[in-house]
Amino acid sequence: MTGNEPAPDGILRLINGYWATGVVGTAAAHSLFTHLEQGAGDAAELAARAGIAERGAQTLLDGLVSVGLVELHEGRYRNTAEASAYLVDGGPTSLTGFARLKLKHMAGLADLPDVVRAGGPVRDAVVEVADNPHWEELVTALAAQSVPAATIAAEALGVADAGPVSLLDVGGGSGVYSAVWLEANPAARSTQLDWERINVIARRLLAERGLADRFTTVSGDFHTTDFGTGTYDFAVYSHIAHQEGPEDNVAVFSRLRDALKPGGALVVCDYVVDDDRGGPAFPLMFGAEMLLKSKQGGTWRRSDYHGWLVKAGFTDISYHPAPPATVVIAR
Structure with missing residues (x-):
């Protein structure tokens, strides 16, 4: 050389x-x-x-x-x-917990050449099903990742001083957003919509933090469960958009817009890539995970989120860094 x-x-x-x-x-x-x-x-x-x-x-x-x-x-x-x-x-x-979990996922990468050729999973790798026993380990392992973003969103929205507000957390998993927001605001209440197998985990974790009396769950699939109309001050859709296709995301955003009270805000958190797909590094790499494990998901651009939210009826959209994720707030 x-x-x-x-x-x-x-x-x-x-x-x-x-x-x-x-x-x-x-x-x-x-x-x-x-x-x-x-x-x-x-x-x-x-x-x-x-x-x-x-x-x-x-x-x-x-x-x-x-x-x-x-x-x-x-x-x-x-x-x-x-x-x-x-x-x-x-x-x-x-x-x-997440580091330990990833040890078990390493072998699955050997499928990536076939997955790239097929454009999606080639084995029974899709985890987004209600009765997957994997949830107990996965949901608890992922919980810590959402704490910084939940805190950033709460601060951006002034949750601590907002009084007796209500939150709908769609696909809330471990209940991290509910826990962070309810601890910040003793007058707030939260409802989580998720599969019952996951809600059991969230109720346990919220009870351990002394928040069970202000936390309720609705069991069901967010694609079909009614969100209500003009019911909530805030709604959260965290780390769900990456597993959904564009049409499904627009549909959910529209229903969440209807579920909010006048002046209410939607929080979307996910791994968002730049419009030219030049970065950031982690969201770009995460796309391979979605190709392996989801049928139509991906890492979406800022312009994708903006377009979907505008179609859903939101007019004020802002972006807040929460590395490696981005918090999107829409009103």
Whole structure:
């Protein structure tokens, strides 16, 4: 190689990207980030606390340093600020459950060449069905991802000072939006529409936070269940649009517009890509997940959301960064 030729190391890191998923997921499975946060600082200490081999602990530490989640300081290992915020067990924004879950999804990527050829799933990979036992693990693992966006949306709408307002959360999953908003506003009430198997999880999580008396659920499919007319001050449609096609999203937005009181606001949160599809990186990559697991979903552009919301009758539309997602507020 001459000095003008590009090095292959960046390509090799991408080809072997599954190593990062394996290292982070395994470290989460053994609570290494939690042990580091609690003072363990070398392979021997981590191995003793986690009940794993010292060789295994050192290998995970090396991998975590490589991906930038652990750093060395005066000969001792410690979490980076990012790992402390999102990978320590038990925190409201902990993503350790999601990291463990992704270990189980790695094999499914082998189908991607066939999925790309077919334009959609080639196996029984679609998870959006009411009785999928996968929900218990998936819904709880995903919950932490929505906390920052739910907080950003609440602040943008002044929920804390809005008085006795009502919220409809369509496909609310774990009930994160309800939990964040009800904690911010003791006078607010929330209704979640989702499949009963998921609502059971949400009711349990809201009860654990002492919010059950202001949280109700409606069991059903949001495509067919009546949202009501002029009933709610706010509505939320979070991380649902990416699994739906354009016509279905317009239809749901129209029904949500009808369900809002005059002056009410709709919150849509999802992985939104730029109009020229030049970024951001995470939403662009997430499109592969939708190709693997949904029949008509994708990562949609800002202009797509704007067009759909205007068709649905909204006139005031704003965008609020919540990396890697975007919060869209429509009135």
